[in-house]
Amino acid sequence: MSERATGPAIETSGLIKIFGKNRALDGLDLTVPAGTVYGVLGPNGAGKTTAVRILATLLRPDGGEARVFGHDVLRDPDAVRGRVSLTGQFASVDEDMTGMENLILIARLLGYRKPAARDRTGQLLEAFGLTDAADRQVKNYSGGMRRRLDIAASILSTPELLFLDEPTTGLDPRSRNQVWDIIRIVVAQGTTVLLTTQYLDEADRLAGRIAVIDHGKVIAEGTPGQLKASVGAGSVHVRLRDASQRPGAERVLSKALDAPVQLEADPVALTARVAGEGIEHAAAERAARALSELAAAGITVDDFSLGQPSLDEVFLALTGAPTRNDGLAPIDNPATSEETAA
Numbered sequence: 001m002s003e004r005a006t007g008p009a010i011e012t013s014g015l016i017k018i019f020g021k022n023r024a025l026d027g028l029d030l031t032v033p034a035g036t037v038y039g040v041l042g043p044n045g046a047g048k049t050t051a052v053r054i055l056a057t058l059l060r061p062d063g064g065e066a067r068v069f070g071h072d073v074l075r076d077p078d079a080v081r082g083r084v085s086l087t088g089q090f091a092s093v094d095e096d097m098t099g100m101e102n103l104i105l106i107a108r109l110l111g112y113r114k115p116a117a118r119d120r121t122g123q124l125l126e127a128f129g130l131t132d133a134a135d136r137q138v139k140n141y142s143g144g145m146r147r148r149l150d151i152a153a154s155i156l157s158t159p160e161l162l163f164l165d166e167p168t169t170g171l172d173p174r175s176r177n178q179v180w181d182i183i184r185i186v187v188a189q190g191t192t193v194l195l196t197t198q199y200l201d202e203a204d205r206l207a208g209r210i211a212v213i214d215h216g217k218v219i220a221e222g223t224p225g226q227l228k229a230s231v232g233a234g235s236v237h238v239r240l241r242d243a244s245q246r247p248g249a250e251r252v253l254s255k256a257l258d259a260p261v262q263l264e265a266d267p268v269a270l271t272a273r274v275a276g277e278g279i280e281h282a283a284a285e286r287a288a289r290a291l292s293e294l295a296a297a298g299i300t301v302d303d304f305s306l307g308q309p310s311l312d313e314v315f316l317a318l319t320g321a322p323t324r325n326d327g328l329a330p331i332d333n334p335a336t337s338e339e340t341a342a
């Protein structure tokens, strides 16, 4: 692993990709340190998949440079291909075969001898919670199981760099959690992960650093803490017992949080942005102080929560405009049905 740790896993500068008149990538600059999860956060159409496909040597850029572990994607594509894996692309799973058969086949194609292929397959099925489903045909898997099998197939060979392009979009919360656990296992084994996502909370949980991209450009980059500091640490949501106390609650909250308070359509609900000067617990402390001041003012609170900003709020803060999400999926609210998985 030590020889992997020299230099960044990915470096792009001024990367450009044009489809017709559409600049899918418009000067993308990325530096992804090795050995970590790096989050690329952006709405539909931002250029995430285009960037991943160029980095995996599946698509030629129209300008700029991209290197993977120091190897130029255009001049030295074989060196890049030998080090990367992309879910759902290089590892194509056959619907009519069982999960176990698929993994063993891919392991054999990668050069594992039969007993080693069985061992590695068994370990991965176990680690990914698919042991019980090992002998079922993949066409009978749920969206979440399928997504986990895809990831298992793509790490059979323990790649140095794994691209996960929106691995949880469309999954229910439980399946998302399982995929997150798997990503943590993968990175603990020394693989660098480039994770694209539309969910700030996902990038926040998993990534060491995050690049926010829009219109094919990076519009913000940093640790999750830095990013949240620049956009606000989150929003406080309060529900009162009694609607008649709302004007009082609004005064107390706006003073305690030093922020404008929004009155929701629901007559007992209020929302306020918590300023994010840096660290997360500062926001939690502020929110807690606001709660105790409500109590001190004799206002009864039924429900109180501190939520992270959604991607919409992030974009509003960074660009002054809401996301121009051209897809149909709601972006701050993962779909609840596994069947919608792409």
Ligand SMILES: Nc1ncnc2c1ncn2[C@@H]1O[C@H](COP(=O)(O)OP(=O)(O)O)[C@@H](O)[C@H]1O
Residues within 6 Å of the ligand: 019, 022, 023, 024, 042, 043, 044, 045, 046, 047, 048, 049, 050, 051
């Ligand atoms: N093969 C293609 N032909 C034409 N336009 C494309 C193609 N692939 C992507 N695009 C366009 O490029 C932009 C970026 O797309 P994409 O990289 O898929 O974004 P994301 O993955 O962030 O949703 C979008 O406007 C999309 O419509």
Ligand SMILES: [Mg+2]
Residues within 6 Å of the ligand: 048, 049, 050, 165, 166
């Ligand atoms: Mg995409």
